[in-house]
Amino acid sequence: MRRSGGLFGALFLVAAAIGSAPGRAEEIPFVRTVISPDSPHCPCGKALGDLDGDGRLDAIVAGSDGPLVWYAYPDWTRTVIAVQGYTTQGGLAVGDLDRDGDLDVTVGTVWFENPRQPVPWPAHRIGSGSGSQDVAIGDLDRDGRPDVVLRGEAGMVTLFKQSGPRSWLRRDLAAGAQGLALADLDRDGFLDIVVGGRWLRNPRRRILSRTWQGNSFGSWSPEAALAAGDLNRDGRPDVVMTVSEGEGRISWFENPANPGRSRWRERVIDPGPLDSAQGASVADFDRDGDLDVATSEIRGEGRLLVYLDQASGWSRQVLGTPALHDVRVADVGGDGDADILGTLPFGGGPVELWENQLGPQSPPDRILVFSSTAGFRHSSIEPGIAALRDLGTANGFTVDATEEAGQFTTANLGRYKAVVFLSTTGDVLNGEQQAAFLSYIRKGGGFVGIHAAADTEHGWPWYGGLVGAYFASHPEPAQARIRVENRDHPSTRTLPDPWIRFDEWYDFEQNPRSQGVTVLLTLDESSYPGGRMGDDHPIAWYHEYDGGRAWYTGGGHTDASFSEPAFLEHLLGGIRYAAGAASLP
Numbered sequence: 001m002r003r004s005g006g007l008f009g010a011l012f013l014v015a016a017a018i019g020s021a022p023g024r025a026e027e028i029p030f031v032r033t034v035i036s037p038d039s040p041h042c043p044c045g046k047a048l049g050d051l052d053g054d055g056r057l058d059a060i061v062a063g064s065d066g067p068l069v070w071y072a073y074p075d076w077t078r079t080v081i082a083v084q085g086y087t088t089q090g091g092l093a094v095g096d097l098d099r100d101g102d103l104d105v106t107v108g109t110v111w112f113e114n115p116r117q118p119v120p121w122p123a124h125r126i127g128s129g130s131g132s133q134d135v136a137i138g139d140l141d142r143d144g145r146p147d148v149v150l151r152g153e154a155g156m157v158t159l160f161k162q163s164g165p166r167s168w169l170r171r172d173l174a175a176g177a178q179g180l181a182l183a184d185l186d187r188d189g190f191l192d193i194v195v196g197g198r199w200l201r202n203p204r205r206r207i208l209s210r211t212w213q214g215n216s217f218g219s220w221s222p223e224a225a226l227a228a229g230d231l232n233r234d235g236r237p238d239v240v241m242t243v244s245e246g247e248g249r250i251s252w253f254e255n256p257a258n259p260g261r262s263r264w265r266e267r268v269i270d271p272g273p274l275d276s277a278q279g280a281s282v283a284d285f286d287r288d289g290d291l292d293v294a295t296s297e298i299r300g301e302g303r304l305l306v307y308l309d310q311a312s313g314w315s316r317q318v319l320g321t322p323a324l325h326d327v328r329v330a331d332v333g334g335d336g337d338a339d340i341l342g343t344l345p346f347g348g349g350p351v352e353l354w355e356n357q358l359g360p361q362s363p364p365d366r367i368l369v370f371s372s373t374a375g376f377r378h379s380s381i382e383p384g385i386a387a388l389r390d391l392g393t394a395n396g397f398t399v400d401a402t403e404e405a406g407q408f409t410t411a412n413l414g415r416y417k418a419v420v421f422l423s424t425t426g427d428v429l430n431g432e433q434q435a436a437f438l439s440y441i442r443k444g445g446g447f448v449g450i451h452a453a454a455d456t457e458h459g460w461p462w463y464g465g466l467v468g469a470y471f472a473s474h475p476e477p478a479q480a481r482i483r484v485e486n487r488d489h490p491s492t493r494t495l496p497d498p499w500i501r502f503d504e505w506y507d508f509e510q511n512p513r514s515q516g517v518t519v520l521l522t523l524d525e526s527s528y529p530g531g532r533m534g535d536d537h538p539i540a541w542y543h544e545y546d547g548g549r550a551w552y553t554g555g556g557h558t559d560a561s562f563s564e565p566a567f568l569e570h571l572l573g574g575i576r577y578a579a580g581a582a583s584l585p
Helices: 381-395 431-442 451-455 461-467 559-563 565-578
Strands: 030-036 045-049 058-062 068-072 077-082 092-095 104-107 110-112 123-125 134-138 147-151 157-164 167-174 181-183 192-195 198-201 213-216 224-229 238-243 247-254 265-275 277-283 292-297 304-310 313-320 325-330 339-343 351-356 366-370 398-402 418-422 446-450 471-473 478-484 499-503 518-524 538-545 548-553
Touching: 030 068, 045 092, 045 104, 045 325, 045 339, 058 092, 058 351, 068 104, 092 134, 104 134, 134 181, 157 192, 167 198, 181 224, 192 224, 238 265, 238 277, 247 277, 247 292, 265 292, 265 304, 265 313, 277 325, 292 325, 366 381, 381 398, 381 418, 381 559, 381 565, 418 451, 418 565, 431 461, 431 548, 446 451, 446 461, 446 565, 451 471, 451 548, 461 548, 499 565, 538 565, 548 565, 559 565
Parallel strands: 224 277, 366 398, 366 418, 418 446, 446 548
Antiparallel strands: 030 351, 045 058, 058 068, 068 077, 092 104, 104 110, 110 123, 134 147, 147 157, 157 167, 181 192, 192 198, 198 213, 224 238, 238 247, 247 265, 277 292, 292 304, 304 313, 325 339, 339 351, 478 499, 478 518, 518 538, 538 548
16 A cells, blocks of 8 residues: 655654554464474574575574574474574574675674585674674675674664674664664665664765764654564655563654654554564565564563554454564565564474465466676675565565576576576576576576676677677766656656666677667766767667567666665566566557
């Protein structure tokens, strides 16, 4: 459901005075599965992530005094990553810290390196200290290296900037608030830090030396749990908060156009009271394109709750009363819907997965994002993958991301409506893999090329015909004027004309028109320095090719591209065309 931003009234308006508890949801079927009857002691830390690279999410759980355990999907085989000595009060996250293509695990101030085989996971110290309430991983200064943010027991937010996987620089930023999330609230291309009722504006690049300006977005209890997501689909991340200790409400705070100066409006989801709702997650549970909210009480009735954002307002579904702590939400089974992982907060007990059964009987729409590089590697690959996953979540398709060329088999490629080459470089496929990809296209498959996809497989002429043109050179990134040549395509229908944006602008070895493509966008070389193609400089195009469909855009060099609403709409339209979901005149 789309909502207008409305007028921003009095600061931090509380909607509890204008409505009662949400109505009952039309129930989504969930099935409770016990992953393990016994969790680690006091299992406060948990995460979902594909540790073994099989395309399915695994469960990772850490006890307050060890061990750290990995449960591998689908049979939930138990592997102990670390036996003891690494404590957490909830601070656990997964991310590719060493940028080798697999997910590592961070617990407090220690990260465990994924060995890609069943051997002990090497442990590496990020900084001093051991315990943490929350951990978040993100490239805060856009240098291509993931950084780590921790929130400790006293609310101290600490940033660890990565100089290398075994070299970290520390900065203490703020204290006194609970909850932790990373989101680009001001849409400047840099991740900001969000805590209970406040957010810290990223100073851009010089994250250790410059001031992180504090801004308030809502009055709240000192005890908070939160999540960030675009709830009203206006392109700006909003914030959901619950009261994590004691009784309180659950609300979302609407991000205004100028989040640092304008007033945020609180919109109550459920005035409650909820009792100690430790954790909030956002996901599209009912697959209607709008983000819904999940939380769970650890006291009182111990309800596991899903709030659906529907046309009539918020509706509530009580899944059960398991009293789960800080639940985690993701599409575990790869069937296109959101599932819920949880554990009890204290002692031992089961590790539970509440599986959403709403998914269709037929295989869901899926795309494969391939980002292997045999040459230059763009820092925008990681934000690009994240943005494509968000597009999938919001638009009803599943995104699998891989660096492994071994995924290019006839059987595996047949699962996907389109394959996205996201700034791939060099020769990334061997002969067998090339044959599988060629067969996939000839059977009606779709191809999406983003930026350096044109700098890939220079020695394979068939691929050159598919992508439309090979990369030749580029000047320094610059702001340029783009002309919309063809508006009868889903990737250009909503774009301004001219479209002014900053990126790195490729020159190509040949004009793609010679390959029979339909050009969508052209560059005005008089608007930026260094262009070498002259008056006719295509920068985005599409065509039917050898039985399949291909779409290419030259944009996407900068990390910021993948937080630009217009560029994301451009990408979404290209994906829809390549996947065969868009009708053209």
